[in-house]
Amino acid sequence: EAGVAQSPRYKIIEKRQSVAFWCNPISGHAxxxxxxxxxxxxxxxxxxxxxxxxxxxxxxxxxxxxxxxxKGVDSTLKIQPAKLEDSAVYLCASSFTTDDNEQFFGPGTRLTVL
Amino acid sequence: AQRVTQPEKLLSVFKGAPVELKCNYSYSGSPELFWYVQYSRQRLQLLLRHISRESIKGFTADLNKGETSFHLKKPFAQEEDSAMYYCALKSPSNTGKLIFGQGTTLQVKP
Structure with a gap:
């Protein structure tokens, strides 16, 4: 099965700018x-x-x-405005339900705020 | 508040040596604990969960409620075990949220 997809993989922005990350979970994961x-x-x-x-x-x-x-499928995370301390990897994960004991992780987006 | 502590940032052992990655938690109820692993250039993935009492890739972890610990062990380390290991506690809030420790890098030298 296809895994959790994320984009972009890397992003470099200056402080006070905006940025958005996208995630598409595994099909059927609520x-x-x-x-x-x-x-x-x-x-x-x-x-x-x-x-x-x-x-x-x-x-x-x-x-x-x-x-x-x-629509309960893909998701977007936005930061506006970004601060230096927001530099991090943003990981998206999905699971079939909240009771599911396994979360499946995407590759992450590495954000650098300059 | 629930918390997970992994006291070692780095654990370096030689191939064939035993490995123990430490994890302590703070939670007053019946915890659900997990070990996740991230190999180089790969995604974070589940290694094992305490309720399954399973052995994955030779690793085992026993929940010790008296010591509030969930240490990960392997009798003979292999080079391919080199990775970042995270201990995680499932939040009792029934949301499925995981509370992660800081992680321990395991380096297995040849």
Missing amino acids: TLYWYQQILGQGPKLLIQFQNNGVVDDSQLPKDRFSAERL
Whole structure:
């Protein structure tokens, strides 16, 4: 089966600019996760969708980050405006349901904010 | 608050030596714990989960509730085991959210 797809793979922007990341989960997976992984740290959940509804966005910096999954399939994560501390790898993952014990991860998008 | 701690950033062993990657967690209930692995230039992927009590690629991990630990072990390390290993705790909030540790790089030398 095709895995989780993400684009772009790399992005370099200047602070205060905007950026968007795209994720297409595994077909049939209802649950989609966006994680932020800062260098030297483990992934941290930013937002979780169940179909097109938000399940958990408690750690999403909502003043600058937004995400949507309008049709319950692919998703977009946006940062506007970016700060230096947003430099990280943004990982998308999906699972069949929230009860599923395995999350499948995409290759990630490496963001550098200058 | 739930937390996962992996005290070692880097663990370096020789091929054939035993390996133990440490993981400690803080959670008062019945935890669900996982080990995820990321090989060089590959995606993060599930290695094993404690509820399955399985051995994958020779690795095992036993949940010790008394010590709140879930250490990953392998009796004889292979060079292909070199990777980044993350311990993760499933949030008790029923959302499926994973709380990851900082990760440990395992380097197996020939």
